[in-house]
Structures are given as structure tokens and as C-alpha cells.
Amino acid sequence: MLSILKSVWLVFLHLFRRKITIQYPEEKAYLAPRYRGRIVLTRDPDGGERCVACYLCAVACPVDCIALGATEDEHGRRYPEFFRINFSRCINCGFCEEACPTYAIQLIPDVEMAEYQRQNMVYEKKDLLIDGEGKYHGYNFYRVAGLAIGGKDKGEAEKESPPVDPKSLLP
Amino acid sequence: MSDVVFKLVLIATVLLVILHLAGFLIWVERRLLALLQDRLGPNRAGPLGLFIIVADIIKIFTKEDWIPPFIDKPVFVAAPMIIMVTALLSFAIVPFAPGAVILDLDIGVLLFLGLSSMGIYNVILAGWASNNKYALLGGLRMAAQMFSYEVFMGLSLMGVVTLAGSFNLSAIVHAQREGWFIVPQFLGFLIFFIAALGETHRLPFDMPEAESELIAGYHTEYSSMKFGMFFVGEYISVTLFSALMTTFFFGGWLGPVLPPLAWFCVKTAGFIVVFIVLRAALPRPRYDQLFAFGWKFILPAALLNLVVTGALVLWKSS
Ligand code: SF4
Ligand code: SF4
Numbered sequence: 260m261l262s263i264l265k266s267v268w269l270v271f272l273h274l275f276r277r278k279i280t281i282q283y284p285e286e287k288a289y290l291a292p293r294y295r296g297r298i299v300l301t302r303d304p305d306g307g308e309r310c311v312a313c314y315l316c317a318v319a320c321p322v323d324c325i326a327l328g329a330t331e332d333e334h335g336r337r338y339p340e341f342f343r344i345n346f347s348r349c350i351n352c353g354f355c356e357e358a359c360p361t362y363a364i365q366l367i368p369d370v371e372m373a374e375y376q377r378q379n380m381v382y383e384k385k386d387l388l389i390d391g392e393g394k395y396h397g398y399n400f401y402r403v404a405g406l407a408i409g410g411k412d413k414g415e416a417e418k419e420s421p422p423v424d425p426k427s428l429l430p
Numbered sequence: 431m432s433d434v435v436f437k438l439v440l441i442a443t444v445l446l447v448i449l450h451l452a453g454f455l456i457w458v459e460r461r462l463l464a465l466l467q468d469r470l471g472p473n474r475a476g477p478l479g480l481f482i483i484v485a486d487i488i489k490i491f492t493k494e495d496w497i498p499p500f501i502d503k504p505v506f507v508a509a510p511m512i513i514m515v516t517a518l519l520s521f522a523i524v525p526f527a528p529g530a531v532i533l534d535l536d537i538g539v540l541l542f543l544g545l546s547s548m549g550i551y552n553v554i555l556a557g558w559a560s561n562n563k564y565a566l567l568g569g570l571r572m573a574a575q576m577f578s579y580e581v582f583m584g585l586s587l588m589g590v591v592t593l594a595g596s597f598n599l600s601a602i603v604h605a606q607r608e609g610w611f612i613v614p615q616f617l618g619f620l621i622f623f624i625a626a627l628g629e630t631h632r633l634p635f636d637m638p639e640a641e642s643e644l645i646a647g648y649h650t651e652y653s654s655m656k657f658g659m660f661f662v663g664e665y666i667s668v669t670l671f672s673a674l675m676t677t678f679f680f681g682g683w684l685g686p687v688l689p690p691l692a693w694f695c696v697k698t699a700g701f702i703v704v705f706i707v708l709r710a711a712l713p714r715p716r717y718d719q720l721f722a723f724g725w726k727f728i729l730p731a732a733l734l735n736l737v738v739t740g741a742l743v744l745w746k747s748s
Contacts, residue, residue, distance in 0.1 A: 263712065270711035273466050280470040 292394070294368035295353045298344055300384070301365055301393035308388065309363035309400060312339040319358035324348035334409025336401065342387060346372060347380035361400040365393040440532055444521055452665035453483050459665075459706050466710040490661075495654035498560075505559035509552050510649075510656045513663035516549035517670055524673050525600045527683045527690040538599040539591060542674065543584050546629055549667070550576045552660070553631065553638050557648035568647025571717045572638035575628055578724030579635075583625035585732040589618040589739040590678050603682035610681040614742075617735045619679045621728055626671040628720070630664060632705055634712035635720060672701030 281288050290296065303309050312329035330340040355364050374380050392398070407413045414421035457472070457480060464471025475481035497503065523538040525531040535541055550572060557569015591597055593614060594605035602611075612619055628635045639647040649660045676682055676697040683690030685697075715723075 267707060267711040270466055271707050273468055274462075276468050278465070278470050279468050282470070 290368035290370070292368060294370075295351045295356075295366040297369040297372055298346075298349065298355070298364060298366055298382075298387065299389045299393060300342060300363055300387045301389060301391060301395075303399040303401075304392060304397055305399060306390075307336070307399075307401075308338050309361045309398075310339050310342065310359075311337045311361055311363070311400060313337075313360060315358040315360065316355035316364050319354040320349075321352060321354060322348045322350055325355060336408050339384065342384040343381060344387060345381045347377055362393070362395040362398050365395075367393070437532060440530060444526075444532065445518065448518065448521060448666060448669060449662070451669055452662045453487065455665040455668070455702065456486055456661075457483050458702070459709075462703065462706045463710050466707065490655055490658040493654040495656065498651050500561050501651060502559040502561065505555050506651075507656070509556035509559060510652065510659035510663070512552035512555070513549050513667070514659055516545045516552075517663055517666040520545045520670050521673070523599050524670070524677060525603055525682060526694055528600075530691070531600055534600055535598065537597045539587055539597045539602075543587070546583070547576075547580060550580075550629070552663070553648045556652070556660070557638070560648070560651040562651050564644045564646075565648050565650045568638040568640070568644050568650070571640075572631065572648065574717050574721060575631070575635060575637055578721045579625040579628035579728075582621050582724065582728045582732040583629065585729070585736055586618045586621035586625060587678060588736050589615045592736070592739050592743050599677055599682075603677060603684065606681040606684060610679065610684075612679045615679060615735070615739070617731060618739075619675070621732050621735070622678065623675065624728060626675065627705075627708070628724075630667040630671055630705075632664070632668065633709040634714050636714060637717045637720070640714060668702060668705050669698065672698045672705065675701050 301309050310327075312327055314327065314329070317323070317325040317327060324345040325343070326345075327339040327342040329337055331337050351366065353366050356366050372380070401408055401411065401416075403417050403419075405413060405416055405419055460482070461471040461473075461479065471479065472482045473479040475485055497506065520542050522533040523531065523535055523541055525534075533541075553572040554569045554576075557565045557567070557572065560566070590602060590611050593611060594602040596602060596605070605611075631638050637647075638644075639649070641647070644650070649657055652660065673694075676694060680697050681693075682697075683694040685693035688696070
């Protein structure tokens with residue numbers, strides 16, 4: 260009986276506590292930098308697209324919401340001709356980010372993506388591509404990869420030794 | 431003639447105020463519950479979120495009023511009306527201020543007890559007519575609940591009646607000029623309060639509704655305004671019981687400085703707040719626990735209270 264009165268009194272005292280409500284549109288809740296929200300495509304430090312259109316993200320995606328088509332520019336660099344993410348299907352799992360070998364696709368802490376029309380949830384490449392490097396700075400896939408592209412031959416990448424000539428007997 | 435006009439105006443005012451108050455309580459309860467849980471509650475629509483009442487009313491009126499095909503139609507339709515009618519009728523005997531009472535009945539207390547017992551039918555009939563197991567369980571629980579508190583609700587008031595020497599509510603208020611009945615009848619007040627919780631089936635005694643176990647209990651099958659009637663009826667009952675506790679135990683309109691009506695409103699509002707705080711604080715018991723509590727503990731206490739009060743009154747008068 261006493262405990263009932265005590266709990267009523269304690270609950271009553273809560274009337275004067277500080278309220279924990281966050282008044283959303285005016286006040287925003289803190290989202291950690293690693294929060295998995297909206298997806299962006301980033302660029303490398305030189306301003307080129309990071310994505311090499313390898314389709315790994317599209318394969319990794321459990322709900323199949325990524326669609327892209329690969330093409331090559333005049334330097335032999337692969338890049339996506341189109342890149343489409345249907346955010347009405349995306350479950351923000353982040354698998355695409357984990358699968359991506361070039362840090363191109365990244366999830367950022369932004370969740371305000373509400374739309375009135377479902378078709379507007381489909382983001383094209385121009386909506387996804389940003390000008391910055393996102394969460395991973397200073398990484399350029401072609402500078403560390405052994406692939407030969409226009410302006411960079413085999414063996415010219417960072418920390419890469421020149422290719423061995425298998426026909427030569429010299430060490 | 432002017433008497434009749436006065437009564438008619440009074441009836442209209444009371445109806446208007448009570449119905450609006452019931453709507454207003456929707457907002458009060460939501461805000462207050464939220465504050466008690468360290469939240470802010472609905473505060474967006476209009477100043478302080480007051481327009482949520484309007485939004486709620488629009489919602490309730492524009493929803494489809496669906497009557498399921500498998501129910502007992504006349505009873506199903508009649509059930510929500512019962513609570514509105516009985517709860518509103520009971521206000522006829524409440525004295526709001528000196529002279530401002532619709533029906534100055536000499537058997538006011540009895541009328542109220544009768545009407546409140548009638549009011550319970552809304553839950554039982556709704557539960558029965560819905561032809562749904564959850565609704566039926568809700569109605570069943572209400573019947574059991576009624577058996578546990580109706581017994582001592584009347585008895586708890588008999589102490590007051592003995593002290594005042596009348597069943598007339600105005601006379602009861604007048605009898606409290608020397609001191610409110612809360613002091614000599616503290617036990618009676620506690621018992622009546624518990625009975626009031628059971629009668630209005632509010633938490634902690636909301637077993638017939640129990641949304642965590644019975645979906646929505648007796649009004650599971652109700653929609654639109656029929657559900658709204660249960661909803662509003664509950665608030666009217668809460669207001670009614672707050673008003674009656676004020677009248678029986680806290681001196682009704684009596685009080686210094688402020689006008690009588692203001693005192694009445696302040697006290698009633700206080701009780702409504704207590705109802706809401708209790709809802710936020712207490713868990714719901716099992717209905718057999720309430721049963722045992724009512725019969726083994728409260729009923730003897732109520733009888734004891736009556737006997738002691740009677741003895742004291744006799745001893746004083748002799
Ligand atoms: S976050 Fe998950 S669901 Fe969304 S695009 Fe990436 S892999 Fe697909
Ligand atoms: S975003 Fe990454 S994983 Fe997806 S195609 Fe481009 S490079 Fe491959």
C-alpha cells in the first residue's frame with residue numbers, strides 16, 4: 260500500500276523533470292558520423308569519379324536496389340554510365356559500402372529523404388554524385404591499383420615496382 | 431416561470447460545459463501523461479497543441495462507422511448511448527454552487543448510485559453484442575469488477591449520509607460548513623475513490639479495456655463516433671466522479687474568498703488530475719486480485735467505517 264503511494268508520488272515528481280523530447284524539425288537529434296543514412300557517390304582527391312562500375316555493390320545489395328551500367332572513357336577508366344538507387348527499397352544496410360573496393364559508395368548521416376511521390380525516391384547518378392571525398396580522404400583507386408590507364412602505365416602506381424620482364428634472364 | 435427558464439439555461443450550460451470539458455480532457459490527459467513520462471506530448475497543432483482536440487473530433491466524425499455483420503445490432507448500437515445518458519443524467523443532482531443544481535432531489539445519492547450501476551451495462555452489453563471473444567472477455571471482466579466494487583461504493587457513502595443526515599447533495603454540502611467530511615470520513619473517501627476508479631474503469635482498474643491483453647476489450651468492434659461515445663463517456667464519468675468526490679468529501683462549493691463555482695471547479699479539476707496521475711503511475715492488477723481485494727479487505731473496512739460513524743453520531747446526539 261505504501262509502495263503504491265510512493266510510486267504515485269514519484270511519478271508525480273516527474274512532472275517537474277527536464278523533458279527529454281527533441282523537438283524535431285527545429286532541434287535535430289545527433290547522428291553519429293558512421294550513421295547509415297542517405298547514399299552518396301564520392302570523388303577521388305583529384306576530382307575524378309571513384310566508382311569503377313565493378314557491380315560489386317549491386318551484387319551485395321540484399322534488396323537489389325542498385326542499378327548501374329559500366330562504360331569506359333578515353334583513358335581506359337571505367338565509370339558508370341548511369342547509376343541508380345531506388346531508395347524506396349534500400350534498407351540502409353550498408354553492404355554496398357562494405358563491398359565497394361574503391362570507397363566510392365558511402366552512407367552518410369542524413370535521413371531526411373521524405374518525398375510525396377514514390378518515383379522521386381529513385382536517385383539518379385547526378386543526385387548521388389557529390390563533389391567531395393566523403394568519409395575517406397586521400398584515397399585514389401587508380402593511384403594504388405596496378406591497372407594501366409591513360410597517363411599511367413603498369414608499374415607506375417604508388418608502392419609498385421616496375422613489371423618484371425619474363426623473357427629476360429637478368430635478375 | 432423564471433424558475434423554469436433558469437433551470438433550462440442551467441441544463442443547457444451544464445450539457446455544453448460538460449461535453450466540451452470531456453473533449454478538453456482528451457488534450458489534458460495526453461499532455462499531462464506525457465509530462466509525467468518526461469515527454470512533451472502533443473504540442474504542435476495550435477497554441478499548446480490545443481487544436482489536437484479539433485483534429486481528433488474531425489477524425490472521429492469522418493471515420494467509417496462500420497457495423498460488423500456478425501453482431502447483435504440493436505444492442506450494439508444502444509450500448510454506447512447508455513454511458514452517455516447515465517453519466518450526463520447524473521450531473522442533474524450535482525450542486526455546482528448554492529442554488530445552481532438542476533434537480534434538488536432528496537434521494538440524490540440513491541439516484542446517482544442507481545445511474546452509475548446502470549452505466550455499467552454499456553460495457554457489458556457492448557462486450558456481449560460485439561460477438562467477439564476479446565470484447566466478451568472485456569464485458570465479463572467488467573461484470574466481475576462491478577461485483578467487487580459496487581458493494582462498497584454505496585456503503586462508503588453511507589458514512590457521509592449519516593453525518594449529513596440527508597441523501598440530498600445540497601444538504602450534504604451544507605452539512606460540511608463546520609468541517610469537510612474528508613476528516614471524519616477519510617476511510618470512506620479512500621473507499622469511494624477506489625470504487626470510482628473501478629466504476630470509470632480507468633487505470634489501474636481498466637481490466638475491461640486492457641489494450642495490452644484484450645486489444646481494446648469491450649469496444650474492440652466499435653469505430654467512429656460509437657467508439658467516440660465510449661471515449662467521451664469515460665471522460666464524462668471521470669468528471670462526474672471528481673465532482674461527486676468534491677461534493678461528498680471536500681465541501682463542494684464551500685471555500686473562502688473565491689466564488690463558490692470557482693471553488694467547485696478547482697476541486698474537481700484537482701481530482702481529475704489525480705485520476706490522470708494514477709493512470710501514469712500504477713500497473714493493472716489481475717481481476718481476481720481486485721475481486722479478493724474488494725471483498726476481503728475493502729468491504730469489511732467499509733462496514734467498519736459505517737458502524738463506527740453510526741456509533742459516533744448516536745453517541746454525540748445522546
Ligand atoms: S545500403 Fe544496403 S540496401 Fe541500400 S543500396 Fe546499399 S546494399 Fe542496397
Ligand atoms: S560504387 Fe563501388 S562497388 Fe559499386 S560499382 Fe562503383 S566501384 Fe563498384
